[in-house]
Amino acid sequence: MSHRTSVTVEALAHKHPVPNASRIGNLVVSGAVHGTDPATHALPEDLSAQCANVFANMRAVVEAAGGSTDCIIKMTVYLRDRDNRGPLNAEWVRMFPDPASRPARHSQPLLVEGPALVQCDFMAVVAEEAR
DSSP states (O other), X not given: XXXXXXXOOGGGOOSSSOOSEEEEXXXXXXXXXXXXXXXXXXXXXXXXXXHHHHHHHHHHHHHHTTOOGGGXXXXXXXXXXXXXXXXXXXXXXXXXXXXXXXXXXXXXXXXXXXXXXXXXXXXXXXXXXXX
C-alpha cells in the first residue's frame, strides 16, 4: 500500500495544521482552494479576480503534487451566488479549453463567513512516483 504524502504550497499554506492537498499513489485530493492572492494573501473584492486566483492556486497545488491541470479529474466549486457563473465559466474555459477533455465539475453553495465569493476543491490522477 502506498503511503500518504502531504502537499503544501508555502504561499498558499492554510492557517490550520492541514496541507493544501494529500497524495496516495497517483491520487491527489485537495482541501479548500481559496481565491486569495498568494503574493499578498489579500482576497480581491470581485468574483472575477477571486475566480482567477482560485484557478491559479489550483494549478499551483496540483503542480506541487507532481501533476498538471491535465491530471484534474473532478472539481467541486463553491459559489456564494450560484446564479453568477460567468466569471467561473470564463476561467474554466481558459484552463480547460478542449470541451472533449474537461474534468467533471459540480457546484455547491458557499456557506462560509467572510468575503469569499468562491472556492474549490479537486481530485487529480497524476503519474506514479518513482520508487
